[in-house]
Each structure stands twice: as structure tokens, then as C-alpha cells.
Amino acid sequence: xxxxTQPDIHITVSExxxxxxxxxxxxxxxxxxxxxVQSPGQGLQLLLKYFSGDTLVQGIKGFExxxxxxxxxxxxxxxxxxxxxAAEYFCAVRSNFGNxxxxxxxxxxxxxxx
Amino acid sequence: DSGVTQTPKHLxxxxxxxxxxxxxxxxxxxxxxxxxxxxDQGLQFLIQYYNGEERAKGNILERFSAQxxxxxxxELNLSSLELGDSALYFCASSVFGRNSGNTIYFGEGSWxxxx
Numbered sequence: 184x185x186x187x188t189q190p191d192i193h194i195t196v197s198e199x200x201x202x203x204x205x206x207x208x209x210x211x212x213x214x215x216x217x218x219x220v221q222s223p224g225q226g227l228q229l230l231l232k233y234f235s236g237d238t239l240v241q242g243i244k245g246f247e248x249x250x251x252x253x254x255x256x257x258x259x260x261x262x263x264x265x266x267x268x269a270a271e272y273f274c275a276v277r278s279n280f281g282n283x284x285x286x287x288x289x290x291x292x293x294x295x296x297x
Numbered sequence: 298d299s300g301v302t303q304t305p306k307h308l309x310x311x312x313x314x315x316x317x318x319x320x321x322x323x324x325x326x327x328x329x330x331x332x333x334x335x336x337d338q339g340l341q342f343l344i345q346y347y348n349g350e351e352r353a354k355g356n357i358l359e360r361f362s363a364q365x366x367x368x369x370x371x372e373l374n375l376s377s378l379e380l381g382d383s384a385l386y387f388c389a390s391s392v393f394g395r396n397s398g399n400t401i402y403f404g405e406g407s408w409x410x411x412x
Binding site for chain 2: 217219224225227228229233273277283284285286287288289290
């Protein structure tokens with residue numbers, strides 16, 4: 184069964200600093216990978232996705248993520264965070280055959296300090 | 298705005314009651330998914346419909362049921378509600394029902410509080 188691990192429950196960074204949120208997945212083949220963001224009281228917004236091809240994917244709001252098959256990882260990065268990036272971030276994996284459900288990690292809450 | 302519309306946004310009801318959550322998918326999307334987000338369980342997949350038919354089932358309780366209508370909107374019915382059913386219920390939609398790399402878009406959710 185597919186699974187996702189986000190080892191960091193809560194991360195605090197200073198505004199303007201770089202950010203990396205970790206995500207490790209478990210899946211037998213090449214999965215489809217996603218990062219979603221949830222602002223307080225809001226729904227889930229797709230930041231970026233990886234299906235195939237270039238392992239470095241660019242998303243919205245200046246985010247990028249790198250798929251590393253050898254490490255089963257799909258870490259999210261941003262070179263300089265803004266106060267508006269404070270939110271909960273979810274990594275998700277989906278099978279590339281059969282069941283289409285998204286399996287989410289437990290999320291990482293990002294706090295930005297001035 | 299993802300294009301997925303959910304109603305109601307907030308709902309407070311008593312234990313033992315029954316509620317219906319409604320979802321309108323993005324225009325052109327045939328597949329609808331329901332997810333539950335709670336503090337203790339995180340984001341859990343409940344059920345998926347594709348073009349009116351159930352396609353996949355996840356951790357959905359027997360007290361819960363869903364359907365997708367010919368106009369592709371979906372309803373999630375929650376009955377005999379318990380305090381532990383209090384959660385944020387998300388609807389999501391995507392274009393196809395089979396694996397094609399399509400993105401799943403989420404609505405803003407329906408907050409259910411059972412008192």
C-alpha cells in the first residue's frame with residue numbers, strides 16, 4: 184500500500200529565509216506526487232505535481248520540488264519565504280494504475296517569523 | 298478558486314442526526330472524491346465516483362453513503378452522527394476516472410460540528 188511520511192510536524196522560519204519541507208513516500212513503482220497547501224480555514228490548493236519527466240518541478244507561488252527515486256523523496260523548497268506562506272503543507276501520493284485515491288501525509292505546519 | 302463548490306460551508310448538528318453535504322465538481326470533471334479531515338485521523342479518503350458509478354471506496358463508515366447524480370454533482374450523506382464525526386469534509390474532482398495523470402482539485406470543504 185502506498186504511504187507518505189512528512190517527518191516535520193511544525194517548522195518555523197524567518198521571513199526571507201529559505202525553506203525545505205520533507206516528504207518521503209512508499210510505493211512500488213513510480214508514483215504521481217503532489218504538494219498541496221492549506222491556509223487557515225481554507226481548502227487544499229495544489230502547489231505542484233510530478234508525473235514523469237524532469238525530476239525538478241516548478242509550482243505556483245515560487246515553490247519547487249525535486250523527485251529523488253533513490254531516496255523515495257519529494258521535498259518542497261522555496262528560496263525565500265514570505266509571511267503569506269504560513270500554512271499547512273501536505274504531500275500526497277497517487278498510484279499510476281488502478282486506484283486513483285490520493286494518500287496524504289500528516290502535514291507540516293509552517294510558521295513565519297518576522 | 299478551484300471550481301469545486303461545496304455546500305454548506307458550516308454545519309452544526311446534534312448526535313444521532315443525519316446531514317447531507319453537497320458538491321458540484323469543476324465543469325467537465327467526471328470524477329468526484331470525498332475526503333475527511335480530522336485532527337486525529339488527518340486527511341482520509343472516503344469514496345470516489347466516476348460518471349455516476351462508485352469507483353473506489355476508502356475508510357468510509359457504514360453510516361455514511363454517497364452518490365453522484367446524472368448532472369455529476371455529488372452528495373455525501375452522514376447518518377446517526379457521533380461526536381467523532383466532527384470534521385472538515387472535502388470534495389474534490391478530476392477530469393477522468395482512470396489513471397491519466399490528471400490533477401485532483403479540492404473544494405473549500407464543509408465544516409461539520411456534531412454536538
